[in-house]
Amino acid sequence: MFMLRLACLICVVAVSTVVVNSAILLGAPSGEVAALGNRTYGAEFTVGSLDLSVTDLGAFDLGEDGLNESHQVGLWDSSNTLLGSVTVPAGTGATLIGEYRYVSLALPVALSANTTYWIGALFDNQGTTDDIGIQGSASVDPAIASANLQRRSITLNTFERPTDPSGVNGWAANMQFTAVPEPQSYAALFGIALLAFASYRKLRSGRTH
Numbered sequence: 668m669f670m671l672r673l674a675c676l677i678c679v680v681a682v683s684t685v686v687v688n689s690a691i692l693l694g695a696p697s698g699e700v701a702a703l704g705n706r707t708y709g710a711e712f713t714v715g716s717l718d719l720s721v722t723d724l725g726a727f728d729l730g731e732d733g734l735n736e737s738h739q740v741g742l743w744d745s746s747n748t749l750l751g752s753v754t755v756p757a758g759t760g761a762t763l764i765g766e767y768r769y770v771s772l773a774l775p776v777a778l779s780a781n782t783t784y785w786i787g788a789l790f791d792n793q794g795t796t797d798d799i800g801i802q803g804s805a806s807v808d809p810a811i812a813s814a815n816l817q818r819r820s821i822t823l824n825t826f827e828r829p830t831d832p833s834g835v836n837g838w839a840a841n842m843q844f845t846a847v848p849e850p851q852s853y854a855a856l857f858g859i860a861l862l863a864f865a866s867y868r869k870l871r872s873g874r875t876h
Contacts, residue, residue: 689722690808692786692842693816695765698803699838701729704790707739707820708799708839709829711785715812719778723843725767726755726788727800733759734768735795740788740840742776743828750784751776752826766800767841778844781812787820787829788840800838810846 692712726738734757741752753770755761761768778784790799807814816836818829 689843689845690810691765691767692808692811692814692844693765693767693838694806694808696800696803696805696836696838699729699800699836700802701798702801703792703796704799704839705792705823706831707787707789707826707829708833708837709785709787709818710814710816710840711783711818711830712807712814713783713812714778714780715810716780717810718780718847719810719844720847721751721772721776721778721842721844723762723769723771724751724753724755724786724788725761725764725769725841725843727790727797727838727840728763728766728768729798729800729838731763731766733757734761735797738788738790738797739826740770741786741826742778742842743785743787745783747828749828750778755788764843765841766838769841769843777847785818785828785830786840786842787818787827789824789826790839791824793824801835803836803838805836805838810844 724740726740728734736757738755739752740755742750744750751772755768755770761770790797817833819831819833820827820829821831
């Protein structure tokens, strides 16, 4: 019984080394100032050495006091394909983390390692508006190889991929994701589990003879 429990413990420890906690693309900015938006604002970023699975997209809530209007937030690839999008509702109903309000994607979006993508949120100047943040700085998660935070859409008041250089850091869109472990991590886990089970079977067999 002791060896069976030990085998289970080894498997649990092995699993804990493979599972990766949820992360966020951008930390809460500091030193930002309010600015009226009239485009889709966001970032161009390159994924690091691990594939990512994006689960939630968020829109900037300056002051963390709720949004005056809803905002579309999306992810695009280099071929201008919209990979996934959400609408963050007005008010305080969406989950607030670090000055961004998040809504879960209907299905997670897979991002490939060493590949460039764009994230953006539409902040228009039609009717009731919300300010974006500009200037200042924020941390970028280590799973991201590089990020250019000075991106906006070319067309005014349109939800589209933000490829136009804005000349200043902007805070409008964010995402939550998990890193996808490499296949060899799962292979190592399976090997440890087999070794633990074999040890248990060997000990059990010895006791029955």
